[in-house]
Amino acid sequence: xxxxxxxxxxxxxxxxxxxxxxxxxxxxxxxxxxxxxxxxxxxxxxxxxxxxxxxxxxxxxxxxxxxxxxxxxxxxxxxxxxxxxxxxxxxxxxxxxxxxxxxxxxxxxxxxxxxxxxxxxxxxxxxxxxxxxxxxxxxxxxxxxxxxxxxxxxxxxxxxxxxxxxxxxxxxxxxxxxxxxxxxxxxxxxxxxxxxxxxxxxxxxxxxxxxxxxxxxxxxxxxxxxxxxxxxxxxxxxxxxxxxxxxxxxxxxxxxxxx
Numbered sequence: 001x002x003x004x005x006x007x008x009x010x011x012x013x014x015x016x017x018x019x020x021x022x023x024x025x026x027x028x029x030x031x032x033x034x035x036x037x038x039x040x041x042x043x044x045x046x047x048x049x050x051x052x053x054x055x056x057x058x059x060x061x062x063x064x065x066x067x068x069x070x071x072x073x074x075x076x077x078x079x080x081x082x083x084x085x086x087x088x089x090x091x092x093x094x095x096x097x098x099x100x101x102x103x104x105x106x107x108x109x110x111x112x113x114x115x116x117x118x119x120x121x122x123x124x125x126x127x128x129x130x131x132x133x134x135x136x137x138x139x140x141x142x143x144x145x146x147x148x149x150x151x152x153x154x155x156x157x158x159x160x161x162x163x164x165x166x167x168x169x170x171x172x173x174x175x176x177x178x179x180x181x182x183x184x185x186x187x188x189x190x191x192x193x194x195x196x197x198x199x200x201x202x203x204x205x206x207x208x209x210x211x212x213x214x215x216x217x218x219x220x221x222x223x224x225x226x227x228x229x230x231x232x233x234x235x236x237x238x239x240x241x242x243x244x245x246x247x248x249x250x251x252x253x254x255x256x257x258x259x
Contacts (some may be wrong), residue, residue: 005032006179006225008188011214012052013043019213019222022241027060035062038188039153057095063250066095069153070113070123094145106146112154112167125154125167132173132206139180148182155187155209162218163190178205193238197251206251208236
């Protein structure tokens, strides 16, 4: 059996230190095959926050891939946000959208952040044509028979959580990913775990969200997901801090109808 830890929204600068330590202990004790981090490593994309995040990831000592979140874009520096939005991420180049060497599993990144949007709240999701085509291009090279995950920061459609992604072009992206054979889209952003499934043109695709290890919790305590993979199938377990027993999360029906 292959085990992945799916973690998101640590928000260094507003991290819950007890929660981060709890996750660290789980990694050290259980040694998952890999860690998928779906964005918002930092709170305000400050240099010292990236330094903390880089040291944390280095200390985990497990194969790791990281997607970019909206909080990882410069917040107080408009010049940097528009011209060098991912400049401070260079400290983490070795793990940003890096492939994981796990036989039978492919993880493909999908960028859902935007430096600018034609709406007031730029924190919400956006899937541009270029970003989607880049992901679809990577999917063309997936070995036949692999279980395929897409890692994004924002949920592509709403999953019934209190916080929302409101991802523009998310539905179209989900349909394209389903047609390309993706099994699940892993995301964060809403700070609550979820596992929902959509049936699109006869194919089921799951949307799996991880919670947060920050103090900015919503309806759940700090949490992360454990993904167990065996015989070409997978199950998710939302592991919440303070709970000793973990049970498999049964996929729910997605909140939005197929339009």
